[in-house]
Amino acid sequence: MPELPEVETVRRGLEAAWEGRTIVSVEQRRHDLRFPFPPGLAERVRGRTVRRVRRRAKQLIVLLDDGQVLRSHLGMSGRWTLHRGEGAGATLGVYHRDLRASDVSGGYGPHDHLVLSFDDGHVAVYTDHRRFGWVDLFDGIEDLHAALRDVGPEPLAMPGLVEGAPMLTVEGLALRLAQRRTPIKSALLDQRIVAGLGNIYVCEALHRAGVSPRRQASTLVQQSGRPTERLKRLFDAVVQVLEEAVASGGSTLADFRGVDGELGYFPHHFRVYDREGLPCPGRLGRPCGRPVTRFVQSGRSTFACGACQR
DNA sequence: CAAAGTTCCTGCGAGC
């Protein structure tokens, strides 16, 4: 589900519901997700008030009032939803339309793995049928920063970012790609090079920039280490694609839902992703019409137009 | 069958 725009959308929803609220109970409904839950999670978090909900790459970062930091990664299919708890007041602005989880008498679904209950009566449920997601807990901010050490720079400046997150520049991107023998698509998926991109937005950005996913990354950099015009176009396309998706509520995924359980506001379609055989919409206002092709790189589907992307 | 993500393992080439 989640690349940067989807995680940012979830972050905003959780921020509105969680900041200033106190966690009154934690229920772990199994012992692990991708990794075991941190030892003592429930005891360590119970009674803590949420100070801030931030993001770094595809990770949600929850700063607690005692300095501890809760971190959540959604993996492929993870989802946080907010529900009115049992007997909660009617003041809460967000809740799940499908009241499965907060219909307490009916119990939880089989993939509802972690439940946080808050002092205003709302309940947050982490659901993840594939369990590629995970949750961990740090004693303090230094430990968080150590864990984030190898995460690359952020492509979008925004207030929801963890403080001190490095920002991506086209010059910095050039330096990171210069040594890379790998195809540009693989390089952009590498979270150490750019934070937050995933398979969908990489395909879309490459198409918008007119860059072939197979092109070797280092060919986008001049001998001097400066970015080529192609790389400048690609950098701009990455930023543009992500900005649009954030603005539309991270809605581009077929089954993406925000914390209120609703689809994004603008389920706009992709230009190439998951559009094998459909006509390429072209770029720069020039129609194309050639069928979008699908092929596999590093075990993942790539969608591209052989005419528009070089 | 394929899936939005990450981690781990293996193999290869470079360099000492």
Next chain:
DNA sequence: TGCTCGCAGGAACTTT
């Protein structure tokens, strides 16, 4: 020659 290191590619994890 042989070892180590780093990079690149692929498999694995899981459920629908």
